[in-house]
Every structure is written in structure tokens, then in C-alpha cells.
Amino acid sequence: MSLIREIPPTAGWPLSIITLIASCLKKHPRGLLEEDFKKHLGSPSALLTYSGTAAFYLILETIKKLSNKKTVIIPAIICPLIPLAIKKSGLKIKVCDTNANNFDFDLIKLKNICSSDNDILAILAVHLGGLPIDFLALKETARSSNAFIIEDCAQSLGAKYHNKETGSLGQFSFFSLCRGKGLSIYEGGIAVTNDPKFSGALNDTAREIIRRDTLSESLKITELFAYSIFYRPGLFWFAFRLPQLFWQLRNNPEKAMGEYFKPDFPIHKISAFREYVGHINFPNLKERIDEQRKKIEIYLSGLRNIPGIKPIVELEQTTASYPYLAVLFENAKKRDSALSLFRNSGLGISQIYLKAITDYAYLKDIVPNTECGNSRTLSERTISLSTSSFLNESDLKNILKALSKI
Numbered sequence: 001m002s003l004i005r006e007i008p009p010t011a012g013w014p015l016s017i018i019t020l021i022a023s024c025l026k027k028h029p030r031g032l033l034e035e036d037f038k039k040h041l042g043s044p045s046a047l048l049t050y051s052g053t054a055a056f057y058l059i060l061e062t063i064k065k066l067s068n069k070k071t072v073i074i075p076a077i078i079c080p081l082i083p084l085a086i087k088k089s090g091l092k093i094k095v096c097d098t099n100a101n102n103f104d105f106d107l108i109k110l111k112n113i114c115s116s117d118n119d120i121l122a123i124l125a126v127h128l129g130g131l132p133i134d135f136l137a138l139k140e141t142a143r144s145s146n147a148f149i150i151e152d153c154a155q156s157l158g159a160k161y162h163n164k165e166t167g168s169l170g171q172f173s174f175f176s177l178c179r180g181k182g183l184s185i186y187e188g189g190i191a192v193t194n195d196p197k198f199s200g201a202l203n204d205t206a207r208e209i210i211r212r213d214t215l216s217e218s219l220k221i222t223e224l225f226a227y228s229i230f231y232r233p234g235l236f237w238f239a240f241r242l243p244q245l246f247w248q249l250r251n252n253p254e255k256a257m258g259e260y261f262k263p264d265f266p267i268h269k270i271s272a273f274r275e276y277v278g279h280i281n282f283p284n285l286k287e288r289i290d291e292q293r294k295k296i297e298i299y300l301s302g303l304r305n306i307p308g309i310k311p312i313v314e315l316e317q318t319t320a321s322y323p324y325l326a327v328l329f330e331n332a333k334k335r336d337s338a339l340s341l342f343r344n345s346g347l348g349i350s351q352i353y354l355k356a357i358t359d360y361a362y363l364k365d366i367v368p369n370t371e372c373g374n375s376r377t378l379s380e381r382t383i384s385l386s387t388s389s390f391l392n393e394s395d396l397k398n399i400l401k402a403l404s405k406i
Contacts, residue, residue, distance in 0.1 A: 050187065071119045
């Protein structure tokens with residue numbers, strides 16, 4: 001067990017506490033980070049809110065005004081916060097299985113859902129692990145439903161599909177600025193619309209539901225400073241691994257993996273200070289993704305020589321952002337052996353999600369019981385390899401060497 005060096009499981013960007021202190025002493029105009037996103041995406045509207053979940057909820061509340069339909073289709077491998085946001089908005093959930101070997105929708109099953117249900121309000125297109133899905137195939141498959149397509153870009157800021165940024169493809173999209181998500185203000189989200197005719201509705205909804213909460217925002221500023229201190233290999237064990245060990249000892253894997261959430265998630269305004277922190281770090285996006293992709297090249301080169309392990313990589317004509325690399329084992333037993341081998345290594349090896357979204361016991365009254373065999377098997381056979389900036393070439397070689405022995 002390493003108490004000295006613990007690598008984060010995703011490629012979150014480290015923050016300088018000196019920069020935070022200097023920024024805190026200045027007065028900042030509003031809207032700088034929103035403008036960054038609008039320019040980056042070429043979108044008419046981008047709204048900053050408390051979290052990626054809150055941004056998704058804001059979009060759902062907006063499209064409810066635009067249609068009488070009530071059902072949202074989600075993939076079976078997804079963050080548990082997503083069904084909680086759908087539930088909070090009073091909408092219904094339909095789960096669609098993924099492919100057997102990547103996180104895209106099983107398009108045959110998606111087509112069957114769309115053609116058999118005339119109540120489809122929206123389809124959530126998730127670019128999981130920074131891997132752009134085949135958006136044109138999804139759009140064509142879903143054409144009959146005339147549903148809104150919402151992009152979940154929580155893990156894909158900077159990724160591209162056919163040279164277009166993820167987040168600029170659907171009518172709506174949202175991003176997460178949570179800790180560990182690359183560009184971070186500790187907790188935050190961006191809601192986007194790419195259609196000018198929906199900008200007014202999105203802004204109206206934001207005015208209706210987003211309120212100021214000085215106490216909560218003060219806490220987030222404090223946590224942002226703590227993040228800048230603890231998000232480094234020498235201290236990350238105390239902020240991440242120690243709580244994880246606590247919940248593992250109490251036999252609570254959802255809390256150990258940070259996948260247990262309460263339904264009443266907060267929605268409030270972000271301070272100009274935290275917005276400014278995101279704004280001054282936004283120009284580093286390309287450089288950070290280039291660093292992540294260099295680590296991917298090393299991983300892929302080494303994995304070619306290891307049988308029984310298949311990396312899940314970007315599709316043709318896409319450019320992934322790779323906050324981590326998802327690796328698929330030929331069976332669950334070997335995957336479990338890998339997790340056991342790396343458990344106390346401090347090298348950032350983790351899981352993407354514990355299970356298919358239909359299998360979380362605390363969501364059983366929210367998520368309908370749906371047969372999702374591909375997603376269940378996928379979740380049982382995958383691990384994630386970190387692309388954190390704290391990993392050096394020696395770490396990557398040690399990871400590959402250990403994988404070759406499984």
C-alpha cells in the first residue's frame with residue numbers, strides 16, 4: 001500500500017493554489033467561461049450552473065416546455081446521477097443496451113425502442129471516456145422518433161467527431177466541471193443549446209430554477225482550495241483512497257466508488273471567482289489532451305502484445321480526449337485479477353462504473369428493469385487506465401508489464 005504516491009484515476013488538471021489566491025483577490029466580470037464554451041463549440045448559448053447533473057436537469061426542464069412527450073432513452077452504462085435528474089424532472093426512463101465491445105448504443109435495440117414508442121422526448125448520447133459515439137448513425141436510427149438528442153459530454157470536452165467538437169452535434173449538450181474531469185472548478189456544469197430557436201427557452205428556464213446560495217458557494221470555494229492542495233500524488237491517498245478503503249471495509253461498493261447519490265442534488269449559481277478559475281485554465285485544453293493522447297499511444301503500443309485484453313478506442317473520423325483508457329478483458333475473472341493486482345499500487349487503475357445502470361439497488365424504483373446483457377458483461381470485464389499528468393513513462397511501463405502477467 002502506498003501512503004506516499006497515489007495517482008488519480010482520471011486526467012483531472014491540477015490547480016495552483018498560488019494562482020487561486022491571486023485570482024481570489026481580484027474582481028471578475030461574469031460570463032467569461034460561458035463565452036469560452038460558446039466560442040469553442042460555435043454555439044449560441046452556454047449557461048454555467050452548479051454541476052453537470054444540474055445542467056442536464058436544466059435542459060430537461062427546457063424541453064418539457066417544447067413537447068408533450070415524457071420518455072428519455074439512456075444507455076445502460078451511465079452515471080447514476082443521470083436517472084436521478086430525469087426523475088427530478090418528472091420524466092420517464094427507458095434503458096437501451098450498449099454494444100458488446102464499446103459504449104455506443106446497440107442501434108438495433110435503439111431502433112426497436114424508437115419505432116415502438118411514440119412517447120420519446122429525448123435520447124441521451126453519451127461520449128463516455130472521451131470517446132465520441134457514432135453520432136450520425138445514432139441520429140439516423142432515431143429519426144423516426146423525432147426526439148431531441150442531448151449530448152452527455154461530461155467526460156469528452158475537447159473530443160471531436162468528424163472534426164466537430166462533441167457538444168456541438170445535438171440540439172442540446174452538457175459538460176461537467178467536477179473534480180477530476182479535466183477542466184475543473186471543483187463542482188460545476190455547462191448547459192448548451194446549438195439551435196438559436198431554443199436559446200430563449202433555455203435562458204428562461206435558468207432564470208426560473210437557478211438561485212443564489214451564498215453558504216453553499218462558500219463551501220465550494222473552500223473545497224476548490226483543498227482540491228488544489230490534495231490533488232497531487234503525495235496527498236491524494238488521503239482525499240481519495242482512504243475514504244474508499246473506509247467504505248470497502250463497510251461493504252458499500254457504491255460509496256467506495258463514489259457512485260451513491262441522493263436524489264435532491266443542488267442547483268445554484270456559481271461565483272464569478274470560480275468561473276474565472278475555469279476561464280484562465282480553458283486555453284490549456286489542447287495541450288492537456290495532447291498529453292493524454294501521448295500516454296494512450298504508449299498504452300496501445302504495449303497492449304498489442306498482450307493477448308486477452310482489448311482497449312476500447314476511438315472510432316474512425318473521431319478524436320477522443322481520453323481522460324482514461326477503457327480496457328476490456330476476455331472474461332470477468334481476468335478483469336477481477338487485474339483489479340486485485342493493482343488495488344494498492346497507487347497507479348490510478350480503477351473501474352468506469354460498477355455495473356449496468358439497471359443493477360443499482362438504490363435506483364430500482366427509478367430505473368426500469370430492462371435486459372441489458374451487453375452492458376452488464378461490459379461492466380464486469382472492463383477497467384480504466386489513468387492518463388493523469390502525474391503518470392510518468394516508467395509508471396506506464398510498469399502497468400503494461402503487470403497486465404502482461406495476468
